[in-house]
Amino acid sequence: MSIGSITLQATIPLEDEYDVLVFGGGPAGAVAAIQAAREGMRTALVERTGMLGGTATVGGVNFPGLFHTRLGRQVIRGIGWEAIEETVRRGGAALPDFTVPYPPRKHPRHHILVNRFVYASVWDDAVRGAGVRLRLHESPAVVRKSERGGYEVVLAGKTGLSAVYGKTAIDCTGDANVAALLGLPLEQSERRQPGTMMYHMTGYRLEDVDREALRTLAAEAAAAGDIRHTDHSPPGEGEPPFWRELRSGGGNCNHIVRIDGSDSRSKAEADLQGRAALMRIYRLLRRVPGCADLSIDDFGAECGIRDTNRIVGEARVTGEDYKTGRLWPDAVCYSYYPIDLHLPDDNGIDIRPLADGVVATIPYGALVPRNSEWLLAAGRIVSGDAEAHSAYRVQASSMATGQAAGAAAAIAVRSGVPVRDVDVEELRATLRRHGAIVPDAREGGTS
Structure with a gap:
């Protein structure tokens, strides 16, 4: 109208x-x-x-x-x-x-x-x-x-x-x-194809992270809708969700789905969704024993569009x-x-x-x-x-x-x-x- x-x-x-x-x-x-x-x-x-x-x-x-x-x-x-x-x-x-x-x-x-x-x-x-x-x-x-x-x-x-x-x-x-x-x-x-919000994490040692606690907390967060399966890569055999992300420090690991990005409005929505996904990741991982001091020390200024x-x-x-x-x-x-x-x-x-x-x-x-x-x-x-x-x-x-x-x-x-x-x-x-x-x-x- x-x-x-x-x-x-x-x-x-x-x-x-x-x-x-x-x-x-x-x-x-x-x-x-x-x-x-x-x-x-x-x-x-x-x-x-x-x-x-x-x-x-x-x-x-x-x-x-x-x-x-x-x-x-x-x-x-x-x-x-x-x-x-x-x-x-x-x-x-x-x-x-x-x-x-x-x-x-x-x-x-x-x-x-x-x-x-x-x-x-x-x-x-x-x-x-x-x-x-x-x-x-x-x-x-x-x-x-x-x-x-x-x-x-x-x-x-x-x-x-x-x-x-x-x-x-x-x-x-x-x-x-x-x-x-x-x-x-x-x-x-x-x-x-989906986009990706690039990021890098620090403030933890992988050997101190409680894998089973991560598995349990990730499952509970997913059931509650506080995390999405597209927020992380497919886990390796026997690994909990987000283990690859912790091992690599983050990076090219999430998918921001059902976005466009070809005009200003859809690009803004992709950026907003990308930062929201990163905040979900941050909140979950800081609850995991061994990650209490985890921080996001770098992230993309924009959601990457493919x-x-x-x-x-x-x-x-x-x-x-x-x-x-x-x-x-x-x-x-x-x-x-x-x-x-x-x-x-x-x-x-x-x-x-x-x-x-x-x-x-x-x-x-x-x-x-x-x-x-x-x-x-x-x-x-x-x-x-x-x-x-x-x-x-x-x-x-x-x-x-x-x-x-x-x-x-x-x-x-x-x-x-x-x-x-x-x-x-x-x-x-x-x-x-x-x-x-x-x-x-x-x-x-x-x-």
């Missing part, structure tokens, strides 16, 4: 003009902006929060991966890997021994745990060092095609509205917000494409993470590793929204079905698609052609020149 309307007739003068506008400062957007700027483009990076790094920093998922296969072959490099190496140099991470194969389903052994502060500072320096105009605490409110090509964008900031122009744009928002504002077709999973919108692209990656390592004729990067479907209403995960020797590729067409002339997409919103998306949505793969989008936007501007007409061989050559690993259908392997 309508309760009235507000009519705005104010004219917002253009504040600035750019060759490339990138929206979203996560792993895809930061890399895309750096890549475009390194190709000589006047580039702006618009980020709604005050920190770069996306899910690794704001969401607390501080283990970007995977860059290597189970058997140690590196399949993603380039600008994202530069940031990892710089984080290591600054003492904010240590690299695992990638030459030691891990057992199937044990891919976290190749995760790289990064210190969130150091990692965020690395992205600050890399983005600004490339000459990118960094626009924090701003979000796109209106995006429309310009009569001269490209897009006119109204940004909402802390003090009101401003307007900018971009010859091209890259949607790295994670939710396809820019594509949605342009009215481009989007796809959603029939049943969306699954909202994806573009409908010129090409679409299916689960079968991904699992069989289809080598697309316009492939621009690899992706190696396993199929990783977090169950929508449960606390389990359907993990299906790729077979040894199989590495998935992502085609350029999956980055090009259908009916788009000057917009590209990167990160978890590239075109694919739910199964493939569960794998390529992760940070390393998002970095790779971000670099491809940044290079393609620069070529489109320089050549004066729509993004769908970018020469793929020129794009591949550009990516190689900037250190990326690029699939090559003619050679049948890594170039």
